[in-house]
Amino acid sequence: MDAAERLAWQQADRLFAELIDLDAVQRDERMAAMPMSPEVRHHLLRLLASTQQEHAWLDGEASALGHWLPLATPDKGSMRGRRLGVWEIADELGRGGMAVIYRARRVDGAAEQVVALKLLSIASLSRNGAEQFRRETDILARLAHPHIVG
């Protein structure tokens, strides 16, 4: 960030501080009376817009950041061969803070099928994690493709 850019943000921040407590109408009136460069105006509008957005990772309890934390040293063999419902777990495909994804094979004889199976970690059981998982499944449920298992 160069000096000019920094200055523009600092000016926008100062103006923002004057506007925080005002309602929308008062804000517009006050802003119209504030002299500022187009760049500062752009920044200021961005700052104001952020007050309308909710961000669970920032506004919630700090534990909402649980999914950023690393999982314990992975023991990649630990789940192999284990059976979950009709699926038998093979190798690990990947992992994030929220979940581990395994390759799994259908073993109930109904059909030969290999899928990616997502197992949630402890952190994902928190309120935010559960909500995110629900959103994901909602969206996945709407996707239709021969390679996607319902």
Next chain:
Amino acid sequence: MGDITELLRAAQSGDSRCLDAVFAQVYATLRSLAASRLAAQAGEHTLGATALVHEAYLKLTGAQGLDLVDRHHFFACAARAMRQILVDRARARGALKRGADLARETLDHAKGIAAAEPELLDVDAALDRLDAIDPGARELVEMRVFAGLTLEQLAESSGRSLRSVNRDWQRARALLLAQLD
């Protein structure tokens, strides 16, 4: 190992609010706490960053704890140290994560639609930009996000009104989110 109270006092009287020695000690303590948790828990447990920071506080300050001003500075250092540890780990795991991208493509796409959480490394870069604009705002975000301190706790330890801390938080939050774009 130097006494943390003395180190914090030295930091206060000097130019830097977070003396390198304090940071180094807190960082080392947090790392070793994190490592012992990882060793102790086989399987898929996550570490609670906030819990680790508070455990480090108890470990380094002993039974008496610190007075409010020292405590505030301690948590400012500890939050920065925790951020560093998480970033180091995220970078180390980068290669592993890229390997998982294929499997997660659908989910990540879905996350994009739902405006989910940013990546830690993006937040880290945004915090660097925030620091250039307002170092105090950067510190405030770190203490909230990586040490889990509430605005009430921050008001108490900084000896300021909740209203005033809350205003600073609104500004810091807006600036941070703007830097994440």
